Amino acid sequence: MSDANTPATTHGRHSAAGPPTPDATSADDTVRALTGGSSAADWLARYSGSLLGVFGTPQRVLVRGSGCDVWDADGAQYLDLLGGIAVNALGHAHPFVTSVITSQLATLGHISNFFTSPPQVALAEKLLALSAAPEGSRVFFTNSGAEALEAAVKLARRNSTPERQRILALDGAFHGRTMGALALTSKEAYRRPFEPLPGGVEHLPFDDIDALTAAMDAGVAALVIEPIQGEAGVRPLSAEYLRAARDLTRQHGALLILDEVQSGIGRTGRWFAHQAVDGVVPDAMTLAKGLGGGFPIGALVTFGEEVSTLIGAGQHGSTFGGNPVATAAGLATLHALETTGALRNASDVGAFLRRGLAVTEGVVAVRGDGLLIGFDLDGDHAPAAVQAALDAGFIINATGPATIRLAPPLILTQEQAATFLDALPGILDTVRTPTDSTSQEAPA
Structure with a gap:
């Protein structure tokens, strides 16, 4: 298990236990009592029958978060590198907030x-x-x-x-x-x-x-x-x-x-x-x-x-x-x-991520400041990369056919960022075509 200060270790796996929050059990019981707890498939079926379809089909049904990690309705854990689109500055369930x-x-x-x-x-x-x-x-x-x-x-x-x-x-x-x-x-x-x-x-x-x-x-x-x-x-x-x-x-x-x-x-x-x-x-x-x-x-x-x-x-x-x-x-x-030094952390961990992305095969450009980062891929497979990353336990976002955005919590650690950098080459390998590596300029 991971908390706000340690890297996640169960990406893409199912775990019966949730994050180590003191009131997790009572909160879960309350949510189940109010909503009628179901599997992800049940929730998605109910979603399509009750919510206006402006967002399409949700990628996952998320039920809990702690620090930079979230868990879905089927127990899989993910490192949240989007932060609710730059919203969760302190991660999920920050105890003070x-x-x-x-x-x-x-x-x-x-x-x-x-x-x-x-x-x-x-x-x-x-x-x-x-x-x-x-x-x-x-x-x-x-x-x-x-x-x-x-x-x-x-x-x-x-x-x-x-x-x-x-x-x-x-x-x-x-x-x-x-x-x-x-x-x-x-x-x-x-x-x-x-x-x-x-x-x-x-x-x-x-x-x-x-x-x-x-x-x-x-x-x-x-x-x-x-x-x-x-x-x-x-x-x-x-x-x-x-x-x-x-x-x-x-x-x-x-x-x-x-x-x-x-x-x-x-x-x-x-x-x-x-x-x-x-x-x-x-x-x-x-x-x-x-x-x-x-x-x-x-x-x-x-x-x-x-x-x-x-x-x-x-x-x-x-x-x-x-x-x-x-x-x-x-x-x-x-x-x-x-x-808590979160602004300095955003600057340092953001620089670490950008350096790592710049030398990743399949990444041709990196932009941004702090923990607002965009990077371009060597082909129009950013949406596929988002799905592959989700399957591997990472939440990221495509802003265009070839562009990925990261906006994680400002408490993201370098160790957590490193788990994504380590996984990214394999994620991109699953979605790149044989011509991608020869059709674009070298990484910037």
């Missing part, structure tokens, strides 16, 4: 936005401190990244005038599935079924300073960009582009809005990815995913008094946003990340 959530829920759960609570205020203050936001900066809490982007779109609209209506985004962008966030998202397959989308959004070539310079004028209300495009295959914007974006938006009176939903909260080894570039301070920043350590919460952070007063009382809101439980989860997550 779990205890704080439990205590807060037992004390005060939901109060609506007619009231505030100490966790809400304290978390807002903590985010402003970590982001080094200037005087007059503020926070608006949401339940998800998409909702944070919706708030950002409203902020951009409040920066509009009859002459200033345009919002710029980038090719490859993913900002969410709600209508405003979807208008900023570039992938045609996501957009087309729901058109017409909110207007005024233009997409520019990725990391192209000349195109940005040509597009930027006094008619632009906001530029919305991800410092690292996660869904596009973990593509970082260059430091030069981020500096140009800051300079040009300031010059033309546009807002620079950074989407740090996936790249923020220590994922890159810094609290926020843009902090790697000196002088780049946004006008607004969106957060979610890792902020709650697995509990749903998002945030819009506005920088400075002028931007923070663009939206006033009654112009936006959220019934659940900033509730005591979610904000307590956020406080607990940030405290644990800050006091």
Whole structure:
């Protein structure tokens, strides 16, 4: 068995015992009593008959997690190298975060936005401190990244005038599935079924300073960009582009809005990815995913008094946003990340993974920062590799035909990472075709 600090050793095997959590038996009994415990096949049949089919067939039915490991309904164990898509910053069932959530829920759960609570205020203050936001900066809490982007779109609209209506985004962008966030998202397959989308959004070539310079004028209300495009295959914007974006938006009176939903909260080894570039301070920043350590919460952070007063009382809101439980989860997550060296670990283990991937046969390019990593294969077999990795006991993700993404918990150890690097050549051998090794360039 493994815990949060040791590598998993039972990948792809069935084990009658679960992870070593003190309350595992009682929790299992409770879940069985409420759900009517079944095999994975039974759960999948029930899933297809009861849930809207927007996600396709689930790959597994997961029932328990501990640290960087999860177990499925049939007892197989997996090393989670996706972290709920960059959400589980502290892994699964982190004891401190779990205890704080439990205590807060037992004390005060939901109060609506007619009231505030100490966790809400304290978390807002903590985010402003970590982001080094200037005087007059503020926070608006949401339940998800998409909702944070919706708030950002409203902020951009409040920066509009009859002459200033345009919002710029980038090719490859993913900002969410709600209508405003979807208008900023570039992938045609996501957009087309729901058109017409909110207007005024233009997409520019990725990391192209000349195109940005040509597009930027006094008619632009906001530029919305991800410092690292996660869904596009973990593509970082260059430091030069981020500096140009800051300079040009300031010059033309546009807002620079950074989407740090996936790249923020220590994922890159810094609290926020843009902090790697000196002088780049946004006008607004969106957060979610890792902020709650697995509990749903998002945030819009506005920088400075002028931007923070663009939206006033009654112009936006959220019934659940900033509730005591979610904000307590956020406080607990940030405290644990800050006091356990998780950001340094993300930087070190991420560098270890990237070095190992770069010398793995069948890998032709490696990108990313900290524990947000993308790597390209020498053929269009990334989806098959994901399935082969799952069969071998590893959870990874394909963002395209030839691209794999890793976004594991920030507590992943080097020993755990090494088990994946050791297994990866065999995983790729099972899915590569004989022509793959001769059809692409050498590893980078």
